Amino acid sequence: MGKWRIAGISFDHMHMGDLLRQVDAHPEAEICAIYDPDPARMQAAIAAFGLPSEAVFTDFDACMATAPDIALLCAATADHAAFAERLATHGCHLFVEKPFAASVEDARRMIAAMAGTGRQMAINWPLTWVPSHATAKRLVDEGTIGDLLEVHYYGGNRGPLFHLADKVEVTPEEVARRKPDSWWYKRASGGGSLLDYLGYDATLGTWFLDGEAPLEVACMVDEAPGIEVDQHSITLCRYARGLSKMETRWGTFTDPWTTQPQPTCVFVLVGSNGTIGSPDYAPHVTLQTRARPEATPVPVDTLPEGRRNGIEYVLSCLARGTPVGGPLSPELSLVGQRIVDTAAASAREKRTLPLVP
Numbered sequence: 001m002g003k004w005r006i007a008g009i010s011f012d013h014m015h016m017g018d019l020l021r022q023v024d025a026h027p028e029a030e031i032c033a034i035y036d037p038d039p040a041r042m043q044a045a046i047a048a049f050g051l052p053s054e055a056v057f058t059d060f061d062a063c064m065a066t067a068p069d070i071a072l073l074c075a076a077t078a079d080h081a082a083f084a085e086r087l088a089t090h091g092c093h094l095f096v097e098k099p100f101a102a103s104v105e106d107a108r109r110m111i112a113a114m115a116g117t118g119r120q121m122a123i124n125w126p127l128t129w130v131p132s133h134a135t136a137k138r139l140v141d142e143g144t145i146g147d148l149l150e151v152h153y154y155g156g157n158r159g160p161l162f163h164l165a166d167k168v169e170v171t172p173e174e175v176a177r178r179k180p181d182s183w184w185y186k187r188a189s190g191g192g193s194l195l196d197y198l199g200y201d202a203t204l205g206t207w208f209l210d211g212e213a214p215l216e217v218a219c220m221v222d223e224a225p226g227i228e229v230d231q232h233s234i235t236l237c238r239y240a241r242g243l244s245k246m247e248t249r250w251g252t253f254t255d256p257w258t259t260q261p262q263p264t265c266v267f268v269l270v271g272s273n274g275t276i277g278s279p280d281y282a283p284h285v286t287l288q289t290r291a292r293p294e295a296t297p298v299p300v301d302t303l304p305e306g307r308r309n310g311i312e313y314v315l316s317c318l319a320r321g322t323p324v325g326g327p328l329s330p331e332l333s334l335v336g337q338r339i340v341d342t343a344a345a346s347a348r349e350k351r352t353l354p355l356v357p
């Protein structure tokens with residue numbers, strides 16, 4: 001078989017540049033087309049990957065006429081469902097960059113659109129491929145900390161406009177210039193830290209908990225004057241096994257991939273026989289067990305080929321004809337989306353709510 005032909009649809013989310021880099025680096029894949037209504041937003045990718053003008057489109061249908069095997073979707077969150085419905089008619093697999101959707105209803109529209117096409121949909125959560133979190137999941141699955149009882153997460157960054165693809169930094173002056181027009185700060189586009197980040201915590205949390213869903217959810221968001229979206233949210237989830245909490249923040253003191261801020265961006269997993277601390281991008285996780293209660297660093301695993309990033313993983317599943325699993329599966333991501341929707345409703349109504357169906 002020839003190479004997987006992959007089209008990049010929409011450059012709203014800066015991760016399009018990172019995903020195209022993963023495609024470009026993959027020996028069995030090639031970028032066949034990119035699409036965005038605004039040519040300026042595609043310039044960096046055109047230059048980085050030497051894309052010819054025939055592969056660059058400002059018209060969606062013309063782009064899809066290249067008949068890609070896989071479409072990568074990096075649209076504003078509120079546009080995921082409409083794009084998925086259009087893409088599903090083109091017979092390609094769909095790779096959606098996080099988050100899943102703006103609502104459970106939209107997520108189910110996406111699942112319904114892809115059902116019966118014979119093609120797969122994957123929702124990529126990049127933190128899945130961070131070695132510390134993958135190592136934490138392995139340790140949980142191996143029973144190292146006994147039964148998992150609590151998941152705690154603090155996640156975020158200085159704000160979505162402070163970096164571009166490849167984590168290229170943007171100056172505070174440029175951030176201030178872009179902020180008034182940016183989709184990230186518009187409610188109707190699916191902006192805000194809760195929609196951007198809670199899906200991470202909720203979906204990876206559900207992965208650590210082997211798919212178990214909470215019973216009820218309570219959430220509070222900040223209300224900054226002059227900003228219509230939240231930049232900080234704290235969510236409590238009551239599971240049959242106890243309480244977990246998930247916090248999202250745009251406005252961390254530093255970006256965790258440059259210098260870990262305080263509070264640390266981290267998953268803390270508490271089990272019946274131990275605990276694991278897994279900071280984003282850390283070279284080791286910290287393990288406590290009953291036999292060895294002192295905090296012990298465990299070097300992170302080297303992720304094997306096929307599991308080093310979302311593109312590698314999805315291509316390896318497609319090559320083997322197996323369904324995508326873990327956090328990338330629509331089933332698990334839908335549980336995360338149900339937590340996100342319940343949290344958003346809880347914050348609006350200022351009360352605890354049962355998990356939405």
Ligand SMILES: OC[C@H]1O[C@](O)(CO)[C@@H](O)[C@@H]1O
Pocket residue numbers: 015126156157159160161196
């Ligand atoms: O907050 C904006 C974006 O920044 C990241 O943390 C890293 O690129 C993404 O996961 C998030 O969607």
